Amino acid sequence: MSVASIIWTCLVPGWHQGKKPRPGIYRRILEQIRPCWPQLAGIMALSLISTPLGLLLPLPLKIVVDNVIGRQPLPPWLRAAAPVGGRTSTLIIAAALLLGVGVLMHLQALASWLLQTYTGEKLVLDFRARLFWHAQRLSLSFHDEQGSSDTAYRIQHDAPAIQFVTIQGAVPFIGAILSFLAMVYVTARLDWQLALIAVGLSPFLFLLARRSSSSVHERWHQVKELDSSAMSVLEEVLTSVRLVKAFGREKREDERFLLRSSKRMWGQVKLAGIQAVYHVAIGLMITFGTAAAMVVGVLHVRSGLLSLGELLLVMSYMAQLYEPLRVVSSKIPESGAWLVSLERAFALLDRDPEALDVPHAKPLRRAQGELKFENVWFSYGDGHPVLRNVSFQIPAGARVGIMGRSGAGKTTLAGLMARFYDVSAGRILLDGVDIRDYRLADLRNQYAIVLQDPVLFSTSVAENIAFTRPDAGDKEIEAAARAAGAEEFIQELPQRYHTQVGDRGARLSGGQRQRISVARAFLKNAPILILDEPTSSVDTETEAEMMVSTEALMRGRTTFMIAHRLSTLRQCDLLLVLEDGEIRVVQGGAGQWQQAPSSGHAHAAAVM
Secondary structure (H helix, E strand, O other), X not given: XXXXXXXXXXXXXXXXXXXXXXXXXXHHHHHHHHHHHHHHHXXXXXXXXHHHHHHHOOHHHXXXXXXXXXXXXXXXXXXXXXXXXXXHHHHHHHHHHHHHHHHHHHHHHHHHHHHHHHHHHHHHXXXXXXHHHHHHOEOHHHHHHHOHHHHHHHHHHXXXXXXXXXXXXXXXXXXXXXXXXXXXXXXXXXXXXXXXXXXXXHHHHHHHHHHHHHHHHHHHHHHHHHHHHHHHHHHHHHHOXXXXXXXXXXXXXXXXXXXXXXXXXXXXXXHHHHHHHHHHHHHHHHHHHHHHHHHHHHHHHHOOOOOHHHHHHHHHHHHHHHHHHHHHHHHHHHHHHHHHHHHHHHHHHHOOEOOOOOOOOEOOOOOOOOEEEEEEEEEOOXXXXXXXEEEEEEOOOOEEEXXXXXXXXHHHHHHHHOOOOOOOEEEEEEOOEXXXXXXXXXXXXXXXXXXXXXXXXXXXXXXXXXXXXXXXOHHHHHHHHHHOOOHHHHHOOOOHHHOEOOHHHOOOOHHHHHHHHHHHHHHHOOOEEEEEOOOOOOOHHHHHHHHHHHHHHHOOOEEEEEOOOHHHHOOOOEEEEEEOOEEEEEEOOOOOEEEOOOOOEOOOOOOO
């Protein structure tokens, strides 16, 4: 174990009986903060400077008491600077020394504050960026199961713990230890018995801190879970505020939010109570040590072992000596909460990303568009198959309609083609090659998808159209909008293509959002098109207009159109009807219906 790991282990040593931090968490923290080692070294150096400055701070008071007010002889180092018997000169030197030390202490504090702020924010930024990068690459199964609010909470609220553990935890802890040792040494040179009192008190403070840390670890886990749960209600309501208002459910959602937030609040209150008890115990113990040191110090002054100025100096050092002990004792339980947050953040990184490329995966520039399902089974992990033994073959350039009741597996079927999920059994072939053998990025580049609920980002119209091709020029974007029938309404917007669409496209109508989604597909120009009920949320007139646009979009592409209305699918060469995860009926382009085999197989190779 490295020295830094030992330090962190000492910082949070109190877990037992199954309450230990995740294995390797100290190593992972060190790996995460490695790019900031130079800045952390600078913070540590500035922290160490504060120790000698703290030792010098009480010295002017001792000089004034012993050598200006009292009649003690000047120390050798002061005789060279002040004439013998010159009390005024000695007072001026003491005041100048106090002023100089004060200025240096404030400059040190300023430099330390600026460097700590920069380093802490840099640590958080890097950690959040890493978590966000990883979260985007987790499978849709993970996001479907976990939800977005908990993941967002870990990125936004748990990630900052990296700076607290490092900047407000380990660095002050190490500085406090070194400061404590320096104070003990200096105090022992003046009066070893007073130093012994402080040293004898420190083990009891560490024991209290360890006990506090072990008591709050599991409770911090519970508080974090409750906080994340309350945030999920907040996100659900704010993203569905129209539905809440439409049904007058504001009061019910208020109650739901308050219930979860109240549980979190009382969990936090109980935690604060436990920590307050330990803080009071630590404070009383330090007060007891200070009182004992004062009694012993006064007795030593009476017996002539110490001068009055030396007693004041020693008592000042004792106050500074107990401060590192107070810091160490407080950092140990505080770091428990920070480590819980880091455990949660690292747990997100531990989740495997979505299906990775196989070794020697094949590149794919542009597919012809021939797709084949061979005995495909799929379930979402609950054991209940969504698709059962599905087999069909689609030639390149064919238009395929997919119908079925809600939950029959239509969208799942489309998602499997782009490897949003991997099949449970069987295989899917694109141009005769298993899609798992292609590079995942190349495979997904073959698909343009228009969803039932178009997803827009809170940027400009042009940026939303260019989402699939950020390098597209203005003329290409305008041509895509024209092809999708979106140019007319875009020209009427206040800033045309530069108009901000608002959160999730709230400033546009449903039909306008859908047209931008179609323009996005035009711009991508992929060989395979998936239309997932693109006209279900628009009126009949808009649907007719959009079908003209989609007709141009489908030309020359293998197209899968999911819809509930048969009228939407009249342009298709082939109709697949899904029932309970199986293909039941296939209709050829001539309008003739035929019953699919009981095994769920259907062939459409002849449909051109």
